[in-house]
Amino acid sequence: MKKHRTQSEWLALIDEFEQSGLTQTEFCAQRGLNAKYFSLRRMKLKAQPEPTGFTQAVVNKPQAIDQVTLHYGAVTVKLPASNAQTIAQLVKALAA
Structure with missing residues (x-):
């Protein structure tokens, strides 16, 4: 059969x-x-070609960020994104 x-x-x-x-x-x-x-x-x-297991990825250009918003409890702080040092100091202070 x-x-x-x-x-x-x-x-x-x-x-x-x-x-x-x-x-x-x-x-x-x-x-x-x-x-x-x-x-x-x-x-x-x-x-027959064997499938590779990969798929095509499309990469979008990142959009420019002009401001960083931090939420800590009931407080929201908005800072210019260009001031990385101030943002780092604030995050360290909040973590302490």
Whole structure:
């Protein structure tokens, strides 16, 4: 009886064959596979590019920040973003 195999099942069979050390004829005979069909499936699947697992990323330019807003409890402080030293001093003071 013919068995329908998924692409992942065929890939697993092909990997198993490549690890077995058997000839293709021996491997197919042991598993009841048609050697010519196995060869055809192997050739077609190996010809397909393997997915890399990567996807294209789109990087947006960061927008200029002209002001930093700090929330501490009920207090909100807005400072110019260009004054990094003042912001650092304020954060240290709040952390103390």
